[in-house]
Amino acid sequence: MSRAEVARPVRMQRVAIVAPQATLRDALVRIAEAGNVEIDRIDDPAHAAPGPAARRLQRLRTQSADAVLCAAPPDLDALEQAGRADLLAGEAQLEERIAGAVRRGTMAALAGWCPAAEVHPTAARLTDIGGVLVPLPPPGGTDPPTLLRFTGPVRRSFAPLVRTYGTVPYADVDPTLPAGIVYVVMFGVMFGDAGHGALLLLAALLLYLGRPRRLAPLRRLWPFVAGAGLASALAGIAYGEFFGPTGVLPVLWLNPLAQPMRLLAAAVALGAVLLALAYGVGTVNRWREGGPANALYAASGIAGAALFLGLAVLVAGAYLGHADYALGGAALALTGLALAGSGLFTASAGGVGGAVQTGVQLFDVVVRIGSNVVSFARLAAFGLTHAALGEIVWHGTTGLADRGPGALLMAVLVFTVGNALAFALEALVAGVQALRLEFYELFSRVFETQGRPFRPWQVPVQHTPVQHTPVPHTEVAS
Structure with missing residues (x-):
């Protein structure tokens, strides 16, 4: 095949x-x-x-x-x-x-x-x-x-991501595997702690072994949980986090709380790359759905990709002080805007009403591009939240540890309960936020219609x- x-x-x-x-x-x-x-x-x-x-x-x-x-x-x-x-x-x-x-x-x-x-x-x-x-x-x-082809354990474990959003149109690319990989990467950035990631890997192992038995119906999800655990552990190693800033691991990349702006810039840059990939898949889907003209003029196809890349080059050129890059980006963005406007106007009723409708839709396209890029800042925001919770628990633990045997037992209790609460809360938040970014920022460009599932x-x-x-x-x- x-x-x-x-x-x-x-x-x-x-x-x-x-x-x-x-x-x-x-x-x-x-x-x-x-x-x-x-x-x-x-x-x-x-x-x-x-x-x-x-x-x-x-x-x-x-x-x-x-x-x-x-x-x-x-x-x-x-x-x-x-x-x-x-x-x-x-x-x-x-x-x-x-x-x-x-x-x-x-x-x-x-x-x-x-x-x-x-x-x-x-x-x-x-x-x-x-x-x-x-x-x-x-x-x-x-x-x-x-x-869809759910032939292996990894594809089967990622399948609920796409099914929850809808049915892939017959002509479109099957995004199951890349969507799952993107999800676990975003989850890991927000849930970056090597200790917590290790717990997720342990949970994946238990699911694989069918333990406990009442969770046996979820066994097929073990690769998904393992991927999230591995991504979290790698991000934790990069942050130097192991059940918080315990000093067990050195900081290999950055300390989230010490360098929040650098983490924020990296999150937005990652979001821009993911949006560019989504535009690429959307262009392929628009071509398969309606031919080259549909791919050229669609706001989620070549026109939208040109507008997005043009705005990115324009902003980067202006920030770095390169006027030639900024002008080139502006020209590319205007080209994409013109192509998208032609497609939107053709799909409208025409006349003055169609022109007004097209203008409003183009404004929405531009605003959405900006808001979608900025939306990926939540990767950094929730990564910072996770690190802050870990630091609070660790400071509480170390503050009690030197005050005698009774306080040492309290320190162990604070460390255990605090990490358990941080794990549960941040796993839920990171899972929901990664799903939101996948659906609203990425899938909205990959899909324009819904398919119909095959029901033999x-x-x-x-x-x-x-x-x-x-x-x-x-x-x-x-």
Whole structure:
């Protein structure tokens, strides 16, 4: 698999399930068991009436059950008498899809989507019953559903970041891996303490081992926690922080409390680099979504990138006293502004109203660039807060340690409880702030629209004969 394929959603193929009406049920059972075809749902009141299985399921009045399909057509009355809500639920889903089939003569067909690599294996499941899975051209104006590749533990652990924001459009780049890396880096800058980072690494190890058992459902997040712990530990080593300014580690880069302006400048510079990368990914996405013209004029594409870089060069040139750089940056910024304005005006209603709307939108674009860059100062602000809390705890500890055995025990208590509170508070704050920067400053440039998730129809199939012995079931009061 090429890098280009890994960096985008799974390629989808429009398909039609075609089978003789006599074997349509068997074909759909095999499709459900394969679980890799999303069948189009028909929003038609004529198909909304419940079928025989759905009506029997309603009469059971049981709590919701996971659907299961019978390999062979079952006796619905016997299923109802036996209280088999799972099998009735599976048959109800099957009825709904059979009702949506298009029929011509002795044949029936349904349309849907399937991962391109799964078309031939899925089609092979239908050949012995006379069914076929026919590739079709995608319908105009309709984007395929999105299925991302979560093939490794690292990608799977970073997946909630993107899913929480929304569904990646089918044409766009899959940002899961870089988004996760950026998140843990920003978290580490704000949570910079080698001791606290080591605790996160220990937590990641426990998650990997499945301990404690009640946290076993979170096991897949261990690479995410490990990445955050490693970034925090490295930042702590750079700051000379180990459970606060204990002197265990030397300062390799800067002391946050002694050099706050240097940390602030570094945070803003890091934010500028991340914004430039976001513009790059946004340009690629705009090109894939609407071609080169869309990428050129979009405020999150080349036009926005030119405006951003031009303003950055202008400010840097003015600060350093290089007039030629400042003029070059101004020219680049004006070019980007003109391109973005052309795109915005074209998308408006035109005329005076369109011009006013474009002016307001351009002003908003410029203000957002400035506010987004400055927003990354919070990396330094919360890094300073973490260091300040660590210093308060350490000063309280050292102030008690030399006052006798009783005070020494109090010092240990202050150190332990203080670090526990600082760890919990700063982990929460740094986690929320890193998420905010990811969503509002970066993803707002990477994405302009939302995609639709790929939802294949997947139901387990029971191949053994159905037992018709009645079983007790819990009724819910109507």
